[in-house]
Amino acid sequence: MLKNYLKTAFKVFLRRKFFTFVSLFGICFTLTVLMVVTAFLDHLFGPLPPEVKTDRTLAVFMLHGEAHQGENFNMWTGGPSYTFLDRYVRTLPDVERVSIFTSFTTSVPAVSFNGSEKVTSHLKYTDAAFWEILEFDFLEGGPFSAQDDRDANLVAVINQSTEKRFFGDTPALGRSFELEGRWFRVVGVVADVSILRLTPFADIWLPLGTSKSKEYLHSRDFQGRFQGLILARKAEDIPLIKEEFKRRLTQVEFPDPGLTSRLSGGAETFFELVSRMLLSNGLEDSHPGILLGAISGFMVLFMFLPTLNLVNLNLSRMEERSSEIGVRKAFGASSWTLVGQFVVENVLLALVGGALGLVLASLVLPAINNSGLIPYADFRLNYRVFGYGLITAVFFGVFSGVYPAWRMSRLHPVEALKGKTS
């Protein structure tokens, strides 16, 4: 049965090539855009190395502080300070590991010179636990140790591109480079990490102990330039940790109530952070469900116009098919059978369009990667993106096929055979 449907569909597609082209163009273009968007979102939020243990990691990215003093009202939104993380996050009970490191968003890139060439790098000062929570892909050597951090040893882990900039094509392991007047020895080289992955991203990772500014150690302020990362023992512990962190925020002792007397924030995933910042400006609880709904809603809305276009095309092509419908009805085909057939045709068209869209997207994505707009961006079609694309294509086919098919199937056989359409 299906084979016959496919055969008919194929013949119909070939009969009027202009219409087939218009339909395919619409589907293909729409799906390309959707797949590029999906690849982008996956790159931003999906579990990609080095962040592979997403089901049991939480981060403290942002805090929001408020203070009321008489008439004055003070508030700030920013990263937590080292002091805060050390006191209230590192001491969380029943977690496997906690790491504290400088956040990317506040740092100005460091400039070094390699001969006459200028090398600009983003630095991240981290502790040793960082390397245990995140699984970096080490090409050479390995991470620095807790000992290095304590002793402020001048060692560094660098990414592949930085290795190339400093040392050319020769291995960097054990060699040294100059950074802000000091010489650091390379102990490890890792694959590039995209700038959009805020937690792991840097060009050069250095032990926290080597930071020139020691301010962070005794600043009493809760606003700072750090980020905390928590690894739970098992995924089931995640809600408990979130609870505990929220509870601690209410019990914080404020060193300077004039600056901060109320804190809000959360131990959360990056997606939860983004939804909190977008939906409530960082003040209230995060509602990742709403953001997810908004993204899906936007995608459906984007598909609406192309779908409408396809529905209109399909409707106006009813005439061509009216004699076929008449014959099939006269020979006893039910309306449902006909609806099934037309939907199958549409889904087939959508799948062909989807395949073309996939090819197009696989051409567009490397072009975006190579444009240099987003450093180390690596948008890729992986099986997740492919899966989403497939679902959208089928959805598209069914969505745009059902109404015209229903209209077609309702034709009276006698009228249809005479060539009338409405």
Place this chain on the structure above:
Amino acid sequence: MIAHLFKMVWNRKRANSLLILEIFCAFLVLLAALSLGAYSALNYRQPLGFSIADVWLVFAEPPEEGAAENTAVIEQLRLTLKGREEVEAVANIEGCATPYMDSYCGASASYLGKSIEGIAWGRVSDDFREVAGLELIQGRWFEPADEALGWEPAVIDQRLSRALFGTEDPLGKEVGGPDRGDHTEIRVVGVISAYRKRGEWSGPEYFMFRRLKEGERGMFAVKLKPGTPASFEEPLTKVLQSVAGDWSIQLLALSELRGTAFKLRLALLAVAGIVAAFLMFMVGLGLLGVLWQNISRRTREIGLRRALGGTAQAVRRQILGELVLMTTLGVGLGLVVAVQVPLLEVVSSVSVEVYACGVGIALAMIYGLVLLCGLYPSRLATRIQPAEALHYE
């Protein structure tokens, strides 16, 4: 004639209502893309008020904030910078006053009971005017003698001056508002033409400069002599590093700071434009297909009209007339929705003029697109021979 067209459209209301819905959606998409484009283009053409050519930033971060010797080191760094032959001018600056930097300090200001919200402010030292090439149109800029004043001087941009003081002379007037630091009052001493800190793509904003004492912040804006070769950077970094041994010293060209955000914004606009253009192309092709199909379905009707003496011109006018009518219905619906945007102030940053401009262009483009798609099918309709059409029955 129009009543007749309505009847023709009404006769095929089901199929036509879907077409009208499509035109409605296309209009809204086009309107959104064009408003965004018009908004960006208008902002881009506004004067920035400063020049970033040959301006570099120097960040000097001490090992210990608030340490006693910090001020002396910053002063040393400033003198070192000033002494370099490639340097034209040096000023202390804060993140909140630095163009293209994310830091933002906001406040409200009031004058005679009138309050203005959302004023960005930042502190700079006396030489900043020279570094950034600010254009003073009234009053004066900060000067060393301001140190001894009993109040705090401020320089505001022209837009803020107009919003706060109207046609009155702003000089010497006191503004209430931002937290006042050591002084009890802030007075306007000068007005500059503009200072759009967030750069070319940002909407109109208010700015207020406040005075920064030299040596208070370890951040400098440095104006180089035009034509300084790029090789100046390495020796300068080394010298500064040797002056402030355990400090963290970083240099950054302002153009580099501008570069990333600027390029991303441009890319975003380009993507929005390309997507909208492709959507319109798709709608156009679809419309062409539908109209074409409709003409071949209406062969009999048109043939009959020709047989009864209707001219080719009349037939053509009818086909295009129906199309224009449907477009008007779709666009009319779209306008009802579009008017809500300024009425409900959904997007407050886009002015009504910009929006109206977007609506106008969108209207012209939709009608143009629809008529273009109708041309070929309507020509086909005129070619229908009465004999051939009547022979159908």
